[in-house]
Amino acid sequence: MMDQANNLRNLVNKNNYEHKKAELSSRVITVTSGKGGVGKTNFSLNLAIQFSRFNKKVVIIDADFGLANIEVLFGILPKYNLADVLRGEKDVEEVLTDGPMGIKFISGGSGLKELSNITEKQLNYFINNFSYLDAISDIIIVDTGAGISKSVVNFIKASDETIIVTTPEPTSVTDAYALIKTIKEESRGNIPDFKIVVNRVDDNEEGIEIYNKISRASSKFLGVPLENLGYIPYDRFLVKAVKHQQPATICFPNCEFTKAIEKIGNRLMDIPVGKETDTSGIRGFMKRLVNIFGN
Numbered sequence: 001m002m003d004q005a006n007n008l009r010n011l012v013n014k015n016n017y018e019h020k021k022a023e024l025s026s027r028v029i030t031v032t033s034g035k036g037g038v039g040k041t042n043f044s045l046n047l048a049i050q051f052s053r054f055n056k057k058v059v060i061i062d063a064d065f066g067l068a069n070i071e072v073l074f075g076i077l078p079k080y081n082l083a084d085v086l087r088g089e090k091d092v093e094e095v096l097t098d099g100p101m102g103i104k105f106i107s108g109g110s111g112l113k114e115l116s117n118i119t120e121k122q123l124n125y126f127i128n129n130f131s132y133l134d135a136i137s138d139i140i141i142v143d144t145g146a147g148i149s150k151s152v153v154n155f156i157k158a159s160d161e162t163i164i165v166t167t168p169e170p171t172s173v174t175d176a177y178a179l180i181k182t183i184k185e186e187s188r189g190n191i192p193d194f195k196i197v198v199n200r201v202d203d204n205e206e207g208i209e210i211y212n213k214i215s216r217a218s219s220k221f222l223g224v225p226l227e228n229l230g231y232i233p234y235d236r237f238l239v240k241a242v243k244h245q246q247p248a249t250i251c252f253p254n255c256e257f258t259k260a261i262e263k264i265g266n267r268l269m270d271i272p273v274g275k276e277t278d279t280s281g282i283r284g285f286m287k288r289l290v291n292i293f294g295n
Ligand SMILES: Nc1ncnc2c1ncn2[C@@H]1O[C@H](COP(=O)(O)OP(=O)(O)OP(=O)(O)O)[C@@H](O)[C@H]1O
Pocket: 033, 035, 036, 037, 038, 039, 040, 041, 042, 043, 064, 069, 144, 145, 146, 199, 200, 232, 233, 234, 235, 236, 238, 239, 242, 257
């Protein structure tokens, strides 16, 4: 097992990406939650649409393996998925599916479950292939499954920014806190940058109250500061949009959900992205991910 970990590490560190320039790195944002069904996928894809309105090129990676989330909400059936790239059968270009407004997405399939018993040759192919995304996108949004599974924790540890979605429900709040706690315990001082979105609120007051609750507990008991990214109201137009398999920000441009997403998108665009290093972008993300999975 150690040998395999070393092999993976060596392989990644060999720098397979020399042909790509550092300034081509994209910003990798992971969207996750403690509890399931809190609105991650709807948030991810509508945020992607908001980013594309800023003329940003966005790729969404559906990392909720097994459950086909993004594609259902877009009402589009992709031909191939991430597992095809992992098996070395398809290029990343071939598994990119076109969504609305120039957004592209990659369906998860059985995805990274296969990463743990991948051969060197396959891994090499995979990483080289993925660096292509840096060249074609400004922002990569990784939509994860809920809960504290190994792969979700690994995704969070590998990404530059993590957005945790919660609702005001106590179970959702405590699960979000538990997720932050687990990441803290596993990341040995290298704690990711957490941003909180409170979804399905009755009003802003409720949003503030919930954010304060999580944020205070996280600062006080974990020593992990959280950033307040904003609140999204409960909006029946979102529910309608889901039924129509259309993103709400496209079919209901004036609804409250859309307005909230616009605000959050603006806020994220205002946040300066860290300096370009060899650890930024999807390359850095893949490096860290493989390092973590190799352990
Ligand atoms: N702001 C909102 N207003 C009204 N309903 C909402 C809102 N956000 C989410 N929902 C409802 O919650 C459902 C689940 O949303 P979504 O699929 O985005 O959650 P998820 O966190 O990705 O779930 P999973 O953990 O299963 O991946 C939606 O289909 C919708 O009915």
